[in-house]
Every structure is written in structure tokens, then in C-alpha cells.
Amino acid sequence: MAVSNFLSKGxxxxxxxxxxxxxxxxxxxxxxxKERFPKKYRHPLLDEKLTHRRTVQEVRSIQRCRKAGIPxxxxxxxxxxxxxxxxxxxxxxxxxxxxxxSTQHQSHPSPTLEHLAPLAVKVGQILAQMHDxxxxxxxxxxxxxxxxxxxxxxxxxxxxxxxxxxxLSYISGLPEDKGVDLYVLxxxxxxxxxxxxxxFQKLLESYTASSKKSSAVIKKLDEVRLRGRKRxxxx
Amino acid sequence: xxxxxxxxxxxxxxxxxxxxxxxxxxxxxxxxITPPGQGFLPSETARHHRGVILTxxxxxxxxxxxxxxxxxxxxxxxxxxxxxxxxxxxLVARTVAQxxxxxxxxxxxxxxxxxxxxxxxxxxxxTVLYVSGGNTQVIAYSERRYRIFxxxxxxxxxxxxxxxxxxxxxSNDPSPGYNIEQMAKRGSQYxxxxxxxxxxxxxxxxxxxxxxxxxxxxxxxxxxTAEDLCFSLQETLFSMLVEITERAMAHCGSQEVLxxxxxxxxxxxxxxxxxxxxxxxxxxxxxxxxxxxxxxxxIAQAGWEMFRSGQVTELRDSWITQRYRTDEVEVxxxx
Ligand SMILES: Nc1ncnc2c1ncn2[C@@H]1O[C@H](COP(=O)(O)OP(=O)(O)OP(=O)(O)O)[C@@H](O)[C@H]1O
Ligand SMILES: [Mg+2]
Numbered sequence: 001m002a003v004s005n006f007l008s009k010g011x012x013x014x015x016x017x018x019x020x021x022x023x024x025x026x027x028x029x030x031x032x033x034k035e036r037f038p039k040k041y042r043h044p045l046l047d048e049k050l051t052h053r054r055t056v057q058e059v060r061s062i063q064r065c066r067k068a069g070i071p072x073x074x075x076x077x078x079x080x081x082x083x084x085x086x087x088x089x090x091x092x093x094x095x096x097x098x099x100x101x102s103t104q105h106q107s108h109p110s111p112t113l114e115h116l117a118p119l120a121v122k123v124g125q126i127l128a129q130m131h132d133x134x135x136x137x138x139x140x141x142x143x144x145x146x147x148x149x150x151x152x153x154x155x156x157x158x159x160x161x162x163x164x165x166x167x168l169s170y171i172s173g174l175p176e177d178k179g180v181d182l183y184v185l186x187x188x189x190x191x192x193x194x195x196x197x198x199x200f201q202k203l204l205e206s207y208t209a210s211s212k213k214s215s216a217v218i219k220k221l222d223e224v225r226l227r228g229r230k231r232x233x234x235x
Numbered sequence: 236x237x238x239x240x241x242x243x244x245x246x247x248x249x250x251x252x253x254x255x256x257x258x259x260x261x262x263x264x265x266x267x268i269t270p271p272g273q274g275f276l277p278s279e280t281a282r283h284h285r286g287v288i289l290t291x292x293x294x295x296x297x298x299x300x301x302x303x304x305x306x307x308x309x310x311x312x313x314x315x316x317x318x319x320x321x322x323x324x325x326l327v328a329r330t331v332a333q334x335x336x337x338x339x340x341x342x343x344x345x346x347x348x349x350x351x352x353x354x355x356x357x358x359x360x361x362t363v364l365y366v367s368g369g370n371t372q373v374i375a376y377s378e379r380r381y382r383i384f385x386x387x388x389x390x391x392x393x394x395x396x397x398x399x400x401x402x403x404x405x406s407n408d409p410s411p412g413y414n415i416e417q418m419a420k421r422g423s424q425y426x427x428x429x430x431x432x433x434x435x436x437x438x439x440x441x442x443x444x445x446x447x448x449x450x451x452x453x454x455x456x457x458x459x460t461a462e463d464l465c466f467s468l469q470e471t472l473f474s475m476l477v478e479i480t481e482r483a484m485a486h487c488g489s490q491e492v493l494x495x496x497x498x499x500x501x502x503x504x505x506x507x508x509x510x511x512x513x514x515x516x517x518x519x520x521x522x523x524x525x526x527x528x529x530x531x532x533x534i535a536q537a538g539w540e541m542f543r544s545g546q547v548t549e550l551r552d553s554w555i556t557q558r559y560r561t562d563e564v565e566v567x568x569x570x
Binding site for chain 2: 014015016017018039040041043045046049052097138139140141143168172180181182184187188191192194210224226227234
């Protein structure tokens, strides 16, 4: 199967940190092709190891999530030699990042929290479900969550949210790993979306209410935050 | 014209620099160097700074061919850093400000690095990788703050390099990082080390304890050379740094990178970052050791920006703080 044919025909959607993402038709379906091309800045042995590991992990975690009913794209096909994953195209979707940014612009000066609270609740629920399956995402940002445009965005139960980009994910039951997962999200969230502390709080409350194991995770989250604040930063 | 003198001494470097409207008039510096295998302790570092600070001050004024009457504002590092050295330097800054009858401005050290990098390279709105002995951060500006998108969740990259240097007794002169860089050039065998990236964050404590534990054993059994270890450590650490920088760029939609901080003068890091930038059509900005490594001019430059936008620090508020996050500062000089 000449995967490279697909890549030369498909249209480049985005060049992320790890991969080029294309859109094409595969077996009659609109498909996202994620190609982890070699990164020339790093040593070839390290590059090969990381690329392979991440392709494998991404597929594995997506499948584990889907089995548990956590919305992620269907994997259509994987090519481990060219490190390409063929994924269901989440059609008519926007990243949560873009959605929050545009809502913040539109609703100005009326409070953003009101409009975005249902989304925060939804994100909290899905992450709780994911962590309860012992999937640690490893790269939680609002760029790695897609929101389908249909449905009422003011009602959490109507929102259709899809988690993507599991390249840095792994399986772990440790509260520490899940706490760090939330810590990474918190920092990415607050730096990307200034003045959304209350919104993120809402997300955490929803996580806490939805996860069976949340208390140990939130305790670790507090610990990791404190470590960050206590770090001396000499030099 | 506005002339600002900047005092820096948050770690083992003591520097005093003078800036006049974007022009570096002088920037002398001294480094407290400890014997191989030893780090620098706060009280001894402060003693070193006390011993040389007046000489450095004299040099700064002489090289700039200025007298105290020409200075409009005295900037000093408020933090973050080591308590005792910070205090020593702040004390001298406070004293001269009162002697000369000039206002004080307390500067965040990290912001000093960023502003100096922007001044020297003319980078417009870059994603900043700030890497030094005590800090590892990926920063981007938005809405009046330098926001931290990624950072180390445990030790800093420079700290990891310095501690490794101590384990295998690499010289601290002129700096452990510089000597590791030179040795790495002669290394060839790539030794696999732990690699821990979490989104836009990194963790170095795993690699640190692994190499501390394994280094001397591997050297004793001739599995690899010290040069190979330097090479492999650099390749691994810097790959992690380039990866999180690229991830922040993809996330923010940025097409410029600026590297600042002491580790930023490492040419291998700059080379790797350059390759990454080329691959995505972005532009790399970096400076050399004069401006990357802690210096007085960077404090003067950030102080200049702050002073020009109306900020001064009253004497009663001119304290220091060991912990001072980059995103705590309201950036009043950019839109
Ligand atoms: N299944 C999908 N359906 C629709 N769009 C998608 C899909 N997968 C990815 N995208 C789009 O492509 C972008 C990049 O994808 P992804 O995050 O998987 O790549 P990446 O290179 O791993 O990113 P990163 O920079 O976070 O490492 C997403 O933000 C999204 O806009
Ligand atoms: Mg992504």
C-alpha cells in the first residue's frame, strides 16, 4: 500500500509539533491522515524510538477509550513503516481552543463563564471517564479537544466533544500521573485563555463529581502545583 | 534620552550594565567559580559578590564614560534567585539610588532575559524558550503578561547539566554547561536516556537520577566515554526542549522563536532549534554568551521599559523575593 500516494494527494491541514495532518478520502470516507515524519533536529535513534512509540500509543489509547465509550476518532488504518494513522474525520468541528477564543470575543463584555460553563462541565466529565479507564492523555490542551458544531452549546448533555492527539498518552492507574495530566491542562488552559480561572474551576468541579477516584487525583494535583510554586529558580 | 543602570546578582554571576535607549553602553560581569564537583552556596556567593561589586560598578561607569549624574534610573533584580546574593546586590542598588537621588525599579530576572533577547535580536513577538540554571520555561506574550505555556515540572535543564558535571567532575570554569558542550563535540555513541515530555511541559528529574546512578558505572566498565555521555545528555535534553517549543508554537500559531538564558548560548541547542524552525518555515533568534548569560544590561533594559512606562519602586517596596513568577508581572510597556 503506497501511503505516500495519499499524502501527496491529500491537503495539508496542519503541521503540529509531531506530525503533519492531512485530509483525504479513504475507502469513500473523509479521513484525517496523521503522518509522524522524521524530525531532523533529533538523533535518528531517538527519533525512531519516539516516533514508533507514539504511533503505537496513539492507536492503543484511542481504542481503549472507544471501548469505554469515550468519544475519540475511529482508527481506520495504521501504517507502522511510514508512521501514518488514518482517522475518522470529525467533520464540522472546531477545536475547543478556537471555540473559547471566539466565544470570548463575541460575548464581550458580558460574562464568558455563563456561555462556556456547559463546555467546562462536559470536558470535566470526559476527562474523568478517561482517567477512570487509566488512560493518561499526556498532552491535554484545548487544541486537542474537538467540538462538533451541531447541538446546543449551552447545554452540557447536548455537547459533542471528541478527544484527539493521544501520541503522548500512556496507561497508568497512579493518581500522581493523572494529577500531572490535569496540571498540564490547567497551565495550558490558563495561559491560552487569560482570565478563565473560574471556568477552569468549573471543569475541575465537574471532574471531581464525575470520577470515582477523583479525591486522590485532586490531592496530587495540589501537590504538583505546590512543588511548582516552591521551586527555587536560581540562575 | 533615558539612561538606566542595571544590577544583577541572583545567582553566581554579578553584573552591572548601562543602557541608553536600546544601546548597551557597558556590561561588565564577574563569575563566582567553584572547584569541580562543587556547587555554589548562597552565603559564599554573596560574599563573592560583595567583594567585587564596587569594582564592577566603577567599570560599568568608566566603560560607558558616564558619571552618576548621567543616570536616570537604577534597576535591580528583585527575584527570583538566591536570597543572600539578591540581598547583597539590592543593598548596593538602593544605596547608590539614594546617593545619586535617582528612582529605583525592581525587575523580574526572567523578564530581563526576555527583554534583552528582544532588544538584541529585534524579534517581534516570539515564542520564548528561557533556559538557565534555575529556569526552563516556554513563554509567549498575550494580554499584558508573559504567559508560561510550558515549563519544567521539577528541575531546570541547566541544573540537570550542572549536576551531571559535578558527578563526573567536569570543571566549572567558565561554566559546567560550556565544558559539557565542548566535550559533547567529541562524543559519538548515543546512549539511550529517559525522555519525559508532558504536552508543553518537561521533566528532567528522571534523566537526572538515571545518569547520576549510571554514569560512573558505565565509565568504569568502559561502555562509553565521558564525551559520549555529554553528547547523549545534550541530544536528549535539547530534543525535549525543541519539542515543547514546537508544540507551543503549533498551539499558539507562532512563527518566531527566541532562545534566552544561560543554556541558550549552547550552539548545539541553537542548531537543533534552527532545524526545527526551518522545517516549519519559522524564524529563530538567539544571542551569544554576553547577553544570554546573566548580566546587568538585561536588568537595565527591562528596567528601562518599566521606567519609561511609568513604573518606579519606592524605597520601602524595594525588597527581594526568591520566588517570582514570570507571569506575575504586568507588562505595561507592550500592547
Ligand atoms: N480526527 C480529526 N478530525 C478533524 N480534525 C482533526 C482530527 N485530528 C486532528 N485534527 C486537526 O488537526 C490538528 C492537529 O492534530 P493533532 O493534535 O493530532 O496533531 P499533533 O501534531 O500531534 O499536534 P501537537 O502539536 O499537539 O503535537 C488538530 O488540532 C485538529 O485541528
Ligand atoms: Mg495536537
